[in-house]
Amino acid sequence: MEYHGTKDLHVMKMLGHRNIQSTMVYTWLTNFGNVEYHAATAKTLEEARKLREAGFGYVCNMEDCKLFRKRK
Numbered sequence: 001m002e003y004h005g006t007k008d009l010h011v012m013k014m015l016g017h018r019n020i021q022s023t024m025v026y027t028w029l030t031n032f033g034n035v036e037y038h039a040a041t042a043k044t045l046e047e048a049r050k051l052r053e054a055g056f057g058y059v060c061n062m063e064d065c066k067l068f069r070k071r072k
Contacts, residue, residue, distance in 0.1 A: 011023060035071060036071070036072045037069040037070060037071055037072060038069065038070045038071075038072055039067065040068045040069070041066065041067055041068070042066045042068065043064060043065055043066075048066055048068070052068075054070070055070050056068035056069060056070045057069060057070065
């Protein structure tokens, strides 16, 4: 699930795998098709807190904003 949400192989460390091949075995198990998201930005800590409380997940920083998303 984490890999599906991020498309980042950092999940290898989360799962405690020493070899990327072990992690790759599990990535094919999560096929959710075309998932759509609501996107939102936050410029202040208060805005970010409200988005997290509303179920948005942090994606990254861009310029002077934090980007968040939540499945539709």
